[in-house]
Amino acid sequence: xxxxxxxxxxxxxxxxxxxxxxxxxxxxxxxxxxxxxxxxxxxxxxxxxxxxxxxxxxxxxxxxxxxxxxxxxxxxxxxxxxxxxxxxxxxxxxxxxxxxxxxxxxxxxxxxxxxxxxxxxxxxxxxxxxxxxxxxxxxxxxxxxxxxxxxxxxxxxxxxxxxxxxxxxxxxxxxxxxxxxxxxxxxxxxxxxxxxxxxxxxxxxxxxxxxxxxxxxxxxxxxxxxxxxxxxxxxxxxxxxxxxxxxxxxxxxxxxxxxxxxxxxxxxxxxxxxxxxxxxxxxxxxxxxxxxxxxxxxxxxxxxxxxxxxxxxxxxxxxxxxxxxxxxxxxxxxxxxxxxxxxxxxxxxxxxxxxxxxxxxxxxxxxxxxxxxxxxxxxxxxxxxxxxxxxxxxxxxxxxxxxxxxxxxxxxxxxxxxxxxxxxxxxxxxxxxxxxx
Numbered sequence: 217x218x219x220x221x222x223x224x225x226x227x228x229x230x231x232x233x234x235x236x237x238x239x240x241x242x243x244x245x246x247x248x249x250x251x252x253x254x255x256x257x258x259x260x261x262x263x264x265x266x267x268x269x270x271x272x273x274x275x276x277x278x279x280x281x282x283x284x285x286x287x288x289x290x291x292x293x294x295x296x297x298x299x300x301x302x303x304x305x306x307x308x309x310x311x312x313x314x315x316x317x318x319x320x321x322x323x324x325x326x327x328x329x330x331x332x333x334x335x336x337x338x339x340x341x342x343x344x345x346x347x348x349x350x351x352x353x354x355x356x357x358x359x360x361x362x363x364x365x366x367x368x369x370x371x372x373x374x375x376x377x378x379x380x381x382x383x384x385x386x387x388x389x390x391x392x393x394x395x396x397x398x399x400x401x402x403x404x405x406x407x408x409x410x411x412x413x414x415x416x417x418x419x420x421x422x423x424x425x426x427x428x429x430x431x432x433x434x435x436x437x438x439x440x441x442x443x444x445x446x447x448x449x450x451x452x453x454x455x456x457x458x459x460x461x462x463x464x465x466x467x468x469x470x471x472x473x474x475x476x477x478x479x480x481x482x483x484x485x486x487x488x489x490x491x492x493x494x495x496x497x498x499x500x501x502x503x504x505x506x507x508x509x510x511x512x513x514x515x516x517x518x519x520x521x522x523x524x525x526x527x528x529x530x531x532x533x534x535x536x537x538x539x540x541x542x543x544x545x546x547x548x549x550x551x552x553x554x555x556x557x558x559x560x561x562x563x564x565x566x567x568x569x570x571x572x573x574x575x576x577x578x579x580x581x582x583x584x585x586x587x588x589x590x591x592x593x594x595x596x597x598x599x600x601x602x603x604x605x606x607x608x609x610x611x612x613x614x615x616x617x618x619x620x621x622x623x624x625x626x627x628x629x630x631x632x633x634x635x636x637x638x639x640x641x642x643x644x645x646x647x648x649x650x651x652x653x
Contacts, residue, residue, distance in 0.1 A: 338429075
């Protein structure tokens with residue numbers, strides 16, 4: 217019977233090609249607008265580290281107080297050197313790290329090649345297991361290299377390709393800013409989006425992946441300035457040492473807390489540390505700390521662009537408008553066939569059979585609209601950079617799941633839109649139609 221209803225539907229759609237084309241285009245444009253904006257929303261709102269997002273936490277300590285013109289009681293987003301080092305020395309978390317972005321010149325061994333600027337991070341070795349960084353060769357440097365301020369480096373596969381032709385370079389040396397660094401590992405292609413561990417400096421999205429990582433302690437020894445934000449509530453003392461011991465915030469601190477008890481203990485430690493600083497006379501305000509996991513941190517920082525949410529709502533509204541128009545077109549089409557329906561009902565067809573026939577016809581319109589929507593969605597994704605930031609627009613892409621969802625939404629929405637016209641068609645009075653015709 218399904219094949220029979222499909223043939224009837226195809227015959228009916230061919231009977232009025234202009235009306236059929238109008239319905240297909242209406243569905244296609246409505247679905248394409250929704251799926252294009254959904255592709256962007258899906259890309260920017262995903263969980264960048266789903267396995268551990270509930271175990272990784274960003275601590276915050278208010279070292280500025282309320283006399284800095286802030287409009288809220290939230291602590292600064294970053295941390296100063298004094299507090300970050302205090303947390304590292306206390307080692308109250310299972311794993312912990314401090315990091316900041318750096319930009320350094322890499323000098324190739326080949327004298328024919330010119331030095332170039334590379335972006336990376338100064339951090340601790342715990343960074344790699346905490347954030348599940350995948351390695352192609354080697355691995356992270358040992359914890360002893362952090363303590364010894366060793367000249368070691370982990371590089372990306374892209375940088376390894378540029379310097380060593382993609383060969384296993386673990387154990388070899390490379391020149392960074394005139395200093396020799398031993399390569400401990402080579403990271404596979406890795407650039408989580410949003411870049412949750414450095415939202416302060418990237419706003420969550422950055423197209424360029426990190427190219428190298430060096431020990432934080434080594435970077436401080438070499439007085440390597442941050443390549444990111446440096447916010448001060450007052451002037452800092454002159455010189456590198458004066459800056460380190462100022463209240464300027466520029467470091468991202470992360471801890472791994474696998475259980476709820478560990479989270480509670482660490483929060484108590486933060487409050488006790490802030491109270492200790494108050495008693496010592498450094499803080500002149502009540503302890504003010506925060507401890508947010510990855511998803512809470514991304515929500516707090518509003519990493520998902522508001523324009524993507526608004527665009528999605530507008531596109532869904534446009535789809536509703538398209539469906540309302542489709543309801544009117546289907547109603548006009550179905551009711552023009554009232555005499556045919558009356559004859560079928562008089563010959564013994566049930567209302568259920570009428571429902572099956574007309575909903576099958578609506579499903580065929582939905583399939584055709586979905587195919588049109590696929591093409592329009594692909595064009596929309598290609599042009600999304602005209603609306604959104606390029607670093608965000610490049611994340612939107614058409615994959616198999618989006619294609620299937622596009623067709624599914626088109627079919628389901630068209631079938632739903634067809635329920636009222638079909639109900640009206642199924643309730644045609646056979647006797648009245650036979651008498652009037």
